[in-house]
Amino acid sequence: DTEVTQTPKHLVMGMTNKKSLKCEQHMGHRAMYWYKQKAKKPPELMFVYSYEKLSINESVPSRFSPECPNSSLLNLHLHALQPEDSALYLCASSHRDFSTNEKLFFGSGTQLSVL
């Protein structure tokens, strides 16, 4: 299994809603990432988890709350989002965080629309 699975594929939510994005991998990877990608832009790093601990938070607003319940799962909890938060949210994993020549495995993303 060499896949990173993200659910849901599409999500529409209001500004007062609470929702969660889920990401799962069974490759034994110990580093997992959340990226945000606006249309026609490159991915922007949000969070990095290494061995289930948050190692990088790129000054992301608190309305985004990551969670890594175990080594295979990564969640992103969403609350009180703004329309400008609408984007493709990509999850990725790699064998380790601190081996910079390793490839990232990306999921297909969740296309989020905030109304």
Added chain:
Amino acid sequence: AQSVTQLGSHVSVSEGALVLLRCNYSSSVPPYLFWYVQYPNQGLQLLLKYTSAATLVKGINGFEAEFKKSETSFHLTKPSAHMSDAAEYFCAVSFNGGSQGNLIFGKGTKLSVKP
């Protein structure tokens, strides 16, 4: 500081023609360089990577890239374009001693292939 510049936000070629996507990097230390491809509504997939071994790197789907230190370039090429190559291509750089969280993406080049 490390950075990567992709020349041309949109490249259009005819089927069967040479594909050349340009990437120049800036790094004060030896870089690791990557090319990722993103098909519509998908996550990113690694095409190839340079990690200080051979300067000519062969990747998947017939793509290759050559690391030229004197030109600080890592251009992506394919001898003969196929319709299925139409996608967004991202050049990225990281550096030894950094983490995958420091993977820096270029702005992307959209490749269109005409019949």
